[in-house]
Amino acid sequence: MRDATRSISPARAELARVSSFLRQELRPRGRILTPFNVITATLVLATAVILFFRFAYGLGSVTNLNQDYPWGLWIGFDVVTGVAFAGGAYVVVFLVHVLNLERYRPIVRVTVLNGFLAYVFYAGALVLDLGRPWNVINPVIGNSFGVSSVLFLVAWHFMLYMLAELIEFSPAIAEWLGLERLRRFLERMTLGAVILGISLSILHQSGLGALFLMAKSKIQPLWYSEFIPIQFLVSSVFAGLSMVIFEGTISRRVFHHRASASFHFSQERIVVGLSRICAGAMFVYLFLQALVFLHGQDWRHLTAGWGSWYLLENVGFVAAPCALFALAWRNRSTPLARWAAVLAMLGVILNRLNVSVIAWQPHAAVRYVPTWMEFVVTLGVISAEIWVFRWIVNRMPVLREEPAHATTVAPVSNAEPTHLRKEA
Amino acid sequence: MTTAPGQGRSACDRRGFLRALGVCGAGLALSPAALAQAQAEGNPYGVLVDTTQCVGCRTCTRVCAEGHGLPVPEDVCRERTTERQLTVVDGRAVADPRVDTGAVFVKRQCLHCLQPACASACLTRAMYKHDAGPVTWDKGKCMGCRYCMVSCPFDMPKFEYHSAAPHIRKCDLCADRLAAGELPRCVAGCEAGALTFGRRADLLLEARKRIATEKDAYHAHIFGEREAGGTSWLYLAAVPFDKLGFPGDLEYVSYPNLTKEFLYGVPVVLTLVPPLLLGIAKATHRDTLPATGGRRA
Numbered sequence: 001m002r003d004a005t006r007s008i009s010p011a012r013a014e015l016a017r018v019s020s021f022l023r024q025e026l027r028p029r030g031r032i033l034t035p036f037n038v039i040t041a042t043l044v045l046a047t048a049v050i051l052f053f054r055f056a057y058g059l060g061s062v063t064n065l066n067q068d069y070p071w072g073l074w075i076g077f078d079v080v081t082g083v084a085f086a087g088g089a090y091v092v093v094f095l096v097h098v099l100n101l102e103r104y105r106p107i108v109r110v111t112v113l114n115g116f117l118a119y120v121f122y123a124g125a126l127v128l129d130l131g132r133p134w135n136v137i138n139p140v141i142g143n144s145f146g147v148s149s150v151l152f153l154v155a156w157h158f159m160l161y162m163l164a165e166l167i168e169f170s171p172a173i174a175e176w177l178g179l180e181r182l183r184r185f186l187e188r189m190t191l192g193a194v195i196l197g198i199s200l201s202i203l204h205q206s207g208l209g210a211l212f213l214m215a216k217s218k219i220q221p222l223w224y225s226e227f228i229p230i231q232f233l234v235s236s237v238f239a240g241l242s243m244v245i246f247e248g249t250i251s252r253r254v255f256h257h258r259a260s261a262s263f264h265f266s267q268e269r270i271v272v273g274l275s276r277i278c279a280g281a282m283f284v285y286l287f288l289q290a291l292v293f294l295h296g297q298d299w300r301h302l303t304a305g306w307g308s309w310y311l312l313e314n315v316g317f318v319a320a321p322c323a324l325f326a327l328a329w330r331n332r333s334t335p336l337a338r339w340a341a342v343l344a345m346l347g348v349i350l351n352r353l354n355v356s357v358i359a360w361q362p363h364a365a366v367r368y369v370p371t372w373m374e375f376v377v378t379l380g381v382i383s384a385e386i387w388v389f390r391w392i393v394n395r396m397p398v399l400r401e402e403p404a405h406a407t408t409v410a411p412v413s414n415a416e417p418t419h420l421r422k423e424a
Numbered sequence: 425m426t427t428a429p430g431q432g433r434s435a436c437d438r439r440g441f442l443r444a445l446g447v448c449g450a451g452l453a454l455s456p457a458a459l460a461q462a463q464a465e466g467n468p469y470g471v472l473v474d475t476t477q478c479v480g481c482r483t484c485t486r487v488c489a490e491g492h493g494l495p496v497p498e499d500v501c502r503e504r505t506t507e508r509q510l511t512v513v514d515g516r517a518v519a520d521p522r523v524d525t526g527a528v529f530v531k532r533q534c535l536h537c538l539q540p541a542c543a544s545a546c547l548t549r550a551m552y553k554h555d556a557g558p559v560t561w562d563k564g565k566c567m568g569c570r571y572c573m574v575s576c577p578f579d580m581p582k583f584e585y586h587s588a589a590p591h592i593r594k595c596d597l598c599a600d601r602l603a604a605g606e607l608p609r610c611v612a613g614c615e616a617g618a619l620t621f622g623r624r625a626d627l628l629l630e631a632r633k634r635i636a637t638e639k640d641a642y643h644a645h646i647f648g649e650r651e652a653g654g655t656s657w658l659y660l661a662a663v664p665f666d667k668l669g670f671p672g673d674l675e676y677v678s679y680p681n682l683t684k685e686f687l688y689g690v691p692v693v694l695t696l697v698p699p700l701l702l703g704i705a706k707a708t709h710r711d712t713l714p715a716t717g718g719r720r721a
Contacts, residue, residue: 060585067506067582070570098701100708131568131583131590138548144565145549150683151571152547153690191705199697203690210686214541214575217673229686 018177025176025395040383047380050373051128059131062373068361069368071129076356078125078378080208081349082118084232087240089115089165090201091277097194106263107270109172109398110251111244114389116165121385123158128377150210157204164197176396205236212355220359222301222310225292228355234288237281239348241274242321242341249338255393260400268334275337276329278344282322289314306359313354317347468538468557469602470624470656471611472631473531475668476641478618480529482513484610488533491598491609503669505532507582507593511610514669522640522662530668531610531618533595534559534580535648536656538624541679542572542581551581551592557624557656558597566592577652577674597656627658634660653678 054062065072092111095104127133138144139152140159146152167189174183209232216224225231252259252267301307324340327333357368392398482499488511489496495508501515511533518528540559542551550566553559561581568590572581584590598608606612611621620627628649635642647665648655651674659665666672675682 056588058584058586058588058590063585065585067504067573067579070573070583094701098705098708100705100710129569131570132563132566133568135548135550135565135567138550138565138567146544146547148544148680148687149547149571150686151545151569153687155547191702195698195701195705198701199694202697203693206686210683211571211574213682213686214545214577214679216675216679216682217577217671218574226682226685 014179018179021177029394040386043376043380043383044387047377047384050377050380054128054377059129062371062377064368064371064374066366066368068364068366069357071356071360072368073357073370073374073378074125074129076353077349078381079122079129080356081352082122082125083208084205084236084239084348084352085243085345086115086118086122087201087205087236088244089168089240090198090205091237091240092244093168093194094198097191098198103266103273104270106260106266106399107244107248109169110247110393112165112168113172113392113398114243114247115240116162116169117385117389119158119162119165121381121388123162125378125381150207150213154204154207154211157200157207161197161200161204164193164200167193168197172396172398201236202233206230206233208232209355215360218361219355220301220306220362221296222293222298222306223351223355223359225296227288227292231285231288231292234281234285235348235351238278238285238344241278241281242344242348245271245274245278245337245341246345251393251399254390255399258393258399263399268332271334271337272329272332275325275340278340279322279325279329282318282325282344286314286318286322289318306362309354309359313347313350317343317350321347466555467623467625468536468555468656469597469621470536470557470627470658471597471608472620472622472627472658472660474618474620474634475528475530475659475661477616478513478529478531479616480513480515480527481616483613483615484531484619485509485511485513487609487613488595492596501529503532505534505580505582505594507584507591510534510593510595516668518663518667520663520667522643528661528663528668530659530661530670533610533657534597535578535652536595536597537652537678538654538656539678539680541575541577541652544680544683545571545575547571554599556599556602558599558602559594560596560599561592561594563591568592575679577671577679624654624656624658631658631660650676653681 050062059065063072063074089112092104092108095101096108127136130136139146139155167186170186171183171190174180174186206229209228209230212219212224212228213226248267248271252264302310321340321343324336324343328337328340360368480501482501485497486499488494489509492510494510497509497512502509502512503514505512511531514530514532516528516530517526519526536557536559537553540551540553543549543553543559545551546566547569548565548567550562550564551559551572552562568583570581570583570592572592573579573583580594582593584593598606598610601608607621611619620630622630628646631646631649635644635646641662643661643663643665645661645665647659647661647670648657653676659670661668
């Protein structure tokens with residue numbers, strides 16, 4: 001696998017070392033019967049059962065989708081909302097690798113890993129929703145390119161972006177395996193992958209909004225405008241960064257033992273800095289919303305029930321967290337920033353679900369409400385993602401920027417004891 | 425629609441000949457040559473539905489089901505097509521002096537837009553607009569994402585939610601029969617004279633003629649002439665179309681137009697953003713990194 005090795009026997013030794021290391025690493029670690037594990041395992045098992053029925057008897061057997069609501073929770077939440085939350089990766093690599101803001105470097109790997117896994121699992125969720133998933137390769141292998149389709153663009157950008165994120169994260173894998181030369185090779189590709197990834201993100205974050213452009217007569221007018229793509233792009237900035245702040249709070253506690261001292265030390269500065277960016281992005285978003293609202297002459301829609309729902313979304317879950325983020329930045333308050341992040345995330349969930357599900361076909365005879373099974377599958381997908389995330393963070397140098405065991409070619413056995421404490 | 429000025433005489437003659445062929449299409453068999461001609465001239469086949477002539481016998485729904493291997497539907501009026509019934513007859517009670525029976529029957533099916541939202545939405549080209557007119561679906565290509573359903577302003581594509589290998593179902597304008605030179609089943613089966621098959625340009629002329637000669641019998645609007653950028657199926661009615669359950673909020677431009685600007689932006693972003701980012705990265709790069717700063721970008 002490694003290209004650089006010249007003679008056979010060192011390569012063989014290296015291979016043997018890596019494979020024995022991998023065998024050790026693959027074993028589960030820590031306590032298995034924790035409440036979190038029991039709950040998520042139940043969800044994943046239930047998901048497997050539900051998916052059996054879904055593939056045996058069709059989507060209608062487990063979902064409430066109908067002819068008026070071709071897309072439900074699995075697309076509206078898992079894909080459309082989940083990808084917005086994964087937007088933190090392209091913003092943070094922009095800060096660190098393009099703007100060279102070293103302050104944010106400690107969170108690059110964990111953010112990219114989160115983004116990558118989000119795409120892997122949400123693209124996976126997309127396949128669950130496909131009626132004829134065996135044809136999913138058609139737009140890939142080139143026998144039928146529907147190039148006029150926004151979804152074609154989004155699908156290709158998903159795939160290419162996953163590759164870009166994998167390249168961005170790959171030095172951590174090489175470090176984990178102790179393959180120093182491979183790490184240096186992979187690291188040289190980082191800037192290229194970052195630049196490609198940011199360009200792809202701009203296009204598919206907005207592309208997810210552009211998917212709904214043709215549904216002009218189906219979305220309640222307060223949520224439809226020709227600017228949906230730009231609104232989705234701008235909101236992906238603060239959606240992603242709010243997720244980074246929120247996830248950082250949890251990771252800091254759960255993976256305390258895996259993080260370097262500088263990671264903990266820099267947390268506050270990072271959160272305050274991200275709060276400032278969020279406040280700015282949300283202000284831009286609000287301004288855009290106001291412009292679209294006035295331009296669309298939507299006053300008449302405000303008096304109906306939809307109007308209050310719209311105001312709740314934009315005042316309660318955009319304007320309010322925007323102000324909170326600004327306060328958090330001014331007072332250098334991490335707790336305030338966390339509350340702002342939670343509110344902002346709820347706002348993004350509301351917005352994406354409004355466009356794709358809630359304000360969809362408001363006059364339909366039968367309104368779509370997801371079945372409990374659709375919720376279980378959504379939670380099961382998230383659980384599986386958290387498992388993989390935890391497995392990687394507990395093994396690879398994700399929360400530490402310069403792990404000792406990778407830069408110096410240490411024997412495998414030395415790499416073990418430090419990670420072993422908590423559950424895995 | 426009309427012969428373009430400056431076109432040669434032979435083109436005029438051919439047009440005239442084909443027009444005659446098209447208008448008489450209800451009785452004449454189509455030749456493959458004529459079909460090829462329709463493709464070449466961008467003048468697709470279509471059907472004119474004259475709702476003032478429809479008696480609501482629903483023969484069209486029966487022959488359609490039989491022809492497409494679907495269960496013969498209950499003999500009732502329905503508002504909407506389903507994945508089991510590709511065409512329905514919608515019976516509408518209308519209180520209007522122009523409707524002496526008090527009821528208007530509207531056959532509903534896919535309208536086969538000139539620039540269909542579903543076909544432009546399809547990322548595998550499973551939903552495909554043929555030059556001859558029909559928009560058809562290919563089960564070998566479709567991955568079942570249902571973006572066509574999201575996009576269609578008429579909500580015509582229907583999905584088989586209770587199948588492990590679901591199809592998208594909608595009217596295919598009997599594309600197989602058109603290719604063999606035969607009429608669509610519903611048109612062939614209609615004895616009330618409500619359905620006229622022909623080339624769209626000729627159907628528009630025919631519709632205008634009816635509106636002009638019988639001003640009292642028709643509301644002066646041809647549904648499908650401009651709606652959604654134009655459809656292959658055209659409708660005439662005695663009353664405004666919103667009273668007959670036709671969507672009133674349709675665009676007059678084609679629906680693919682709504683995503684055109686976005687798609688044009690894609691190559692612009694892909695060519696301009698990477699060099700810009702590279703420039704910024706190089707401009708902000710510090711040659712001497714702080715000792716704790718780790719790796720080069």
